[in-house]
Amino acid sequence: MAEIQIKNVAKRFGSYQALRDINLTIQDQEFMVLLGASGCGKTTLLRIIAGLETATEGEVWIGGRRVDHLPPKDRGIAMVFQNYAVFPHLTVFENIGFGLRMQKLPNDEVKRRVERTAGLMHIDQLLGRYSGELSGGQRQRVAVARALAMEPDVILMDEPLSNLDALLRMEMRAELKGVLAESNTTAIYVTHDQVEAMSMADRISVMHQGKIVQAASPIEVYRNPAAEFVAGFIGNPPMNFLPATPAGDGKWTVAGQILDGPSRTTPLHFAIRPEDLRPADTGLAAMVKVVEPLGAHLLVTCSVDGALFRAVLDSDLTVRRGDTLTLAPQPDRVRWFDPETTLAVA
Amino acid sequence: MNARVLPYVLILPVTAFLCLFFLYPFVLVAKQAFSTGDGFTLDNFRQVVGYWKFPISLQNTLLLAAAVVPVQLALALLMATMVNKMQRGRDLVLYVWTIPLGISDLAAGIIWLAIFEQSGFLNSMLSGLGVVDRPVNFLSYQHPGVVFLAIALAEIWRATAIMLVILVAGIGLIPKEYYEAAEVFGASPWKRFTRITLPLLRPSLQTALVLRVILAFEVFAVVLALGGTLFPVLMSETYAYQFDLLDSGAAAAMALIILAISIGFTLIILRALRVPKGATI
Incomplete structure (x- = not known):
């Protein structure tokens, strides 16, 4: 059992505030992804959980035990590093067995565990090789196997797939998810790649400027972003925003159209995902600027009331540059944000 | 100029210089060593x-090399590790x-002579206390141990830094991530030193040891200043053959013997600290 609790964690590097008010509970055996742009503090948070960095304030609990004063080795964790950190002077076998040797496990136990995890990661043929003789993907597998061989309560991964090429990354993504699900460990996975986050996570924590903006399931983060930052960060292309002015009685004026919305008296931002727009008889008037046929669908970039607006439409439609489309937002998919706080409004 | 020829043209001056001032004298010395006037001989x-x-x-x-080099290696490793951990003032130190x-x-040698000689600092201190x-004449035939110790100390003081700079550069090349990985996987600071630093430092250790061991077999001036004729070493014997006995054939033979020993030890060091193919950083 390894539930992770992060309580009021803050980290300062000199005058730079890298993390503030981090409160997060990760369930036992949950796959949690920390997602954010570079510099948002996600790696710092991971390193604080690992014990490679000390928090300026706050507490870290793993499995009901406070660990922030403990060295990494006593926290029941294993880690996969961004550049793999596969020791160049040791063979694949000794790399995978490194942690087990440090625990002074008997030789046959080391051998058993190394061979089992190497089999799991399909690198049993490489046990005698050095890292200089391996490809990037193979090194990645060694790094994961080394972490799994520890049979840890928690496995921490710092952008483990970012150095692989696109095809390999997709392959490893699925494989890693499967292997981790079977190993029954709690996993924290840092990435800036939203596709990786969406496809692998049980829950995603979206981080921005040293804070967790939203922690929820991938579909929740996608459908109901808690803040404009999340709406603009998740989804490719991201959500569209338009200014909306109140027209009374829960009605709103958006680009000259009257739409239903929350009962408020201050201006809001109207938001809709590009794929939640349909050509219709009434709706937002959109001037088509660029048409990108992507095979499965059509990505149309237009201008609505002078603002940039994207729609993902059926690929059977004939749309040309300069056309004016009437796009109707699917009512249950419309979201509203307060421009003052940038937070979602129900 | 042709890109295939250019590199050779560029190294030509150095090659010519080395041939003229190193290879040619070496051949002359070898010739002298293997001849006494009438053809090839081992006389x-x-x-x-x-x-x-x-x-x-x-x-x-x-003995001197065996006493000095390990101490210097340990000291240089310790100092290099300390320097590498420093946040500020690293360059000054x-x-x-x-x-x-x-x-x-x-x-x-003269600095350490000033400490150990009969009217030196050590004697002043001891009699002051x-x-x-x-005053005791430490550097006399009655105290061979002290003579050896003084020479060893002077050598350690003088030439540890040459290993230090090589090792500092080498340690700087080891990525931090390896240490973090080792730490996460349970290696204590000592284990990180023996299991990560030392093996990854092999190329630098090779260079440092080869250089230092060769210098140890060429030890001369420090020995001469502190031990004089009390502590004969290979180099002082070579000097004596050449300038006291005016026997350049014998001096050349001595020089070649020192060279052979140096090459022998170099090969041993390279072999002992070799890095397997594919196992470099």
């Missing part, structure tokens, strides 16, 4: 090896530690 070698002082000077040289490198070996009632 020079028989003569120098058969001389009663040869085993002593060989033994002294080896490195400069101070490398000052002895800027002093000629004879000057270094009342430990001795009159």
Whole structure:
């Protein structure tokens, strides 16, 4: 059992505030992804959980035990590093067995565990090789196997797939998810790649400027972003925003159209995902600027009331540059944000 | 110019310089060593090896190297690790530690002579403290141990920095991530040093040891200043053949013997610290 609790964690590097008010509970055996742009503090948070960095304030609990004063080795964790950190002077076998040797496990136990995890990661043929003789993907597998061989309560991964090429990354993504699900460990996975986050996570924590903006399931983060930052960060292309002015009685004026919305008296931002727009008889008037046929669908970039607006439409439609489309937002998919706080409004 | 030819043209001056001032004299020395006036002979070698002082000077040289080099290696590793951990003032400390490198070996010998000689600092201190009632002549035949110790100390003081700078550069090349990985996977600071630093430092250790061991077999001025004729070493014997006995054939033979020993040890060091293919950083 390894539930992770992060309580009021803050980290300062000199005058730079890298993390503030981090409160997060990760369930036992949950796959949690920390997602954010570079510099948002996600790696710092991971390193604080690992014990490679000390928090300026706050507490870290793993499995009901406070660990922030403990060295990494006593926290029941294993880690996969961004550049793999596969020791160049040791063979694949000794790399995978490194942690087990440090625990002074008997030789046959080391051998058993190394061979089992190497089999799991399909690198049993490489046990005698050095890292200089391996490809990037193979090194990645060694790094994961080394972490799994520890049979840890928690496995921490710092952008483990970012150095692989696109095809390999997709392959490893699925494989890693499967292997981790079977190993029954709690996993924290840092990435800036939203596709990786969406496809692998049980829950995603979206981080921005040293804070967790939203922690929820991938579909929740996608459908109901808690803040404009999340709406603009998740989804490719991201959500569209338009200014909306109140027209009374829960009605709103958006680009000259009257739409239903929350009962408020201050201006809001109207938001809709590009794929939640349909050509219709009434709706937002959109001037088509660029048409990108992507095979499965059509990505149309237009201008609505002078603002940039994207729609993902059926690929059977004939749309040309300069056309004016009437796009109707699917009512249950419309979201509203307060421009003052940038937070979602129900 | 043709890109295939250019590299060779560029190294030509250095090659010519080395041929003229290194290879050519070397051939001359080799010729001298293997001849006595009438063709090829091993007489020079028989003569120098058969001389009663040869085993002593060989033994002294080896003993000195065996005493000095391991101490220097340990010290240099310790200092390099310390320097590498420093956040600020790292360069200043490195400069101070490398000052002895800027002093000629004879000057270094004289500095330590000033400490150990009969009217030296050590005697002044000891008599000031009342430990001795009159100055002791430490560097005399009655105290061979002290002579050896003084020479060893001077050598350690003088030439540890040469290993230090090589090792500092080498440690700097080891990515931090390896240490973090080792830490996460349970390696104590000592284990991180023995399991990560030392093996990944092998290329630098090779260079540092080869350089230092070769210098140890060429030890001369420090020994001369502190031990004089009390502590014969291979190099001082070579000097004696050339300038006291005016026997350049024997001196050349001695020089070649020192060279052979140096090459032998170099090969041993390279072999012992070799990095398997594919196992480099």
